[in-house]
Amino acid sequence: MKILVAVKRVIDYNVQIRVKEDGSGVVTDNVKMSTNPPDDNAIEEAVKIKESGKATEIVAITVGEDKAQETVRKALAVGADKGIHVKTEGVLEPLAVSKIIQKIVEKEKPDLVFMGKQAIDDDCNQTGQMLSALLNWPQATFASNIEVKDNSLEVTREIDEGLETVEINIPAIVTCDLRLNEPRYASLPNIMKAKKKPIDEINVSDLGVDITPRVQQLKVEEPPKRKAGIKVANVAELVQKLKNEAKVI
């Protein structure tokens, strides 16, 4: 079984986001970048499945500018066998990314495609579902547990009401929740080995996909700031304020 895992390079989740003064976006220059956190869970799960003997090959793919390749290199260090970097510049919408990955799926013919449930930059939560629609494959989104069966997966999904379990036939798409597993760190020897693993570079123009953005970002601004609050001296004052000033209890 072959697993394709999609990873995205985003601003590290511990970085305090700053909005550019001209309203054109957020500051990315000299800001620490990392793999989108739930994409790390997707890679980890694929590696675990391979270690259990149920998968034979893991291919990591990213779509983006030159530096995006770092995320593929990291996936190779954690256990992916081969990388693919589809080179693009400028704004990419989830619809465009899913069309690009669709082309790669047609070429690579994986049995499963894993990715994070959502990227923490645009917070769209769309690519996995769109890809499964384009391929007409089953989708298991927000996965917190995956059991590999003969020709299917049994996946537990995190939903608002609790947990849902679905069985999806292979080939299928899974989008991963942070609760799926604990991503490992790459060891130094594995980081060194990863440098020798192959990464296919593909220019997006060679794929024949229309990636023109459909949604214009007119303005990016800081969210309204909360008015500064007060510190209360003790619990009695707190309860009195909540009762008589805020009138919420």
Added chain:
Amino acid sequence: MAVLLIAEHNNKELRPFTLNAATAASQIDAEVHAVIIGQNNENAAKKLSELPVVKKVISIEAPHYENFTAENFAPAIVKLAENYSHIICSANTFGKNLMPRIAAHLDTSQVSDIIKVISPDTFLRPIYAGNAFATVKTNDTKKCVTIRPTSFEPCESSGGTATIEKGEASVEFSNTKFIKREEIKSDRPELGTARIVVSGGRGMQSGDNFKLITEVADKLGAAIGASRAAVDAGYISNDHQVGQTGKVVVPDLYIAIGISGAIQHLAGMKESKVIVAINKDGEAPIFSVADYGLEADLFEALPQFMEELNKLNTIQK
């Protein structure tokens, strides 16, 4: 052209966020039609027809719709789409799972999780976990939009008399099989919709100590939340998690106890109307968003808080 609202329900009742999504839909266009897809969902369809903002209900029933799988729902909605300018749904796990599947079939670039309708093609949406707001304009002819339910008031739920039409079912998608759903049963209000939320963080030090939070929550009729740190430490199950990767809550009152206020946590609660923070570290970032901060040891403050609440003659529920 009219807008199409996708109702969320459990075959008997509408789920509450359908009312918030209906409000958003009515801000885009006054002609709101609502589609309800399920099995034996007559009662929920009737409830939907009673929302005054809904002008027409399309009810589609088939056995394979009983468990709301996106693979079955999407083709049924795509079939209806030609008559509508917009397709609208809540950005909760139901809508997040479903809408992109519809959008891809329609070759539309979806606009996710909007918090404001600026015009029928322009919307405000949070990015970077709410650390920035983007104003976006979609140039697609068919617009697929999910709305953040807590940013829109629920619409009136009675007085409407929309007609209910039967819609055509699509064929079953056989490669996905529903196995089971385990709903978290609780007498407490649901975290996502509660008027008051009391949350604990790593400062609680153990799962046992969460009983201090439970007592306060019981007294106030509140839902119980937690920070990711408390969930990761195993103090409480992850369905209580508030934050970027958990639930986004907007209660009237949010009480953060022993929570330092990591960026991810703030993203999930900073739109709450009134925020209280109790923490012994006076420098904790949570105080920067708190309306009322109390710098104190929570193990002393919480019993006192109960005592003070007990002294009150009445408590709003």
